[in-house]
Amino acid sequence: MRTTAQILQIIDGWPHTEFEYGRADCCQFTAFVVRALTGKDYMAAFEYHTDHEATEILRRSEGLTGALTAIFGEPVPKAYLDPGDPILIAAGGVELLGVYLGTRHVAGIDIDGHIVEIPLRLCRHGWRL
Numbered sequence: 145m146r147t148t149a150q151i152l153q154i155i156d157g158w159p160h161t162e163f164e165y166g167r168a169d170c171c172q173f174t175a176f177v178v179r180a181l182t183g184k185d186y187m188a189a190f191e192y193h194t195d196h197e198a199t200e201i202l203r204r205s206e207g208l209t210g211a212l213t214a215i216f217g218e219p220v221p222k223a224y225l226d227p228g229d230p231i232l233i234a235a236g237g238v239e240l241l242g243v244y245l246g247t248r249h250v251a252g253i254d255i256d257g258h259i260v261e262i263p264l265r266l267c268r269h270g271w272r273l
Contacts, residue, residue, distance in 0.1 A: 146181065146227045148246040154180045154228075155243075155251055155259060163257035166193040170240040171208075173253045174230050177243045181228045182273055186215050208232055208239050209269055216271035225270045234268040244270060 154177050160168030175187040190211075192198045205211035209232060213219065216230065225231070227246030232239060242252030242262060249261045 146246070148227050151177065151227045151243060151245055151251070158253075158259060161257055163253070163255055165195060165198050166191065168253070168257050169198070170242065170253055171198075173259075174241040174243055177228055177251075178230060178273060208241060212241075212269070212271050216273070219269035220272050222264060222267060222270055224272065226272065229270055229273055231270040232268045233262055233266050235262070235266045239268070 157180070158173060158176055160172075163169060166172065171190070172187065175185065179185050190201055192201055202208060202211065205214065209219070212230060212232065225244040225246075227244060229244045231242050231244050231250050233242055233250060233252055240252050242250040244250050244264075244267075245261070248264045250264055250267055252260055252262055254260050
């Protein structure tokens with residue numbers, strides 16, 4: 145089983161500090177952690193560099209929930225998540241991806257590209273790796 149310490153060590157290796165679509169955004173951050181855990185690059189099929197391109201991909205995928213469900217299967221209850229599992233956070237009318245830390249928190253990045261800890265209660269969905 146993965147541990148919170150392992151996930152935090154992976155997160156420490158996140159090389160980006162400024163937000164940039166397709167390079168340093170919440171999807172790329174989550175994919176970075178998932179790739180470190182699984183060796184699989186789930187983002188390889190999704191290339192985008194602007195807000196418009198990202199929005200178009202999400203429209204075709206029926207949003208972030210649809211995109212992640214197509215990749216990982218149906219969401220699971222929070223009680224079944226392991227550290228590093230991808231999660232969808234909903235706060236202030238905005239959705240973003242992050243990873244479960246195995247505590248009552250998840251890690252994500254904000255619009256400025258900073259890694260932040262977010263309360264698990266804001267998690268809308270989670271998927272098992």
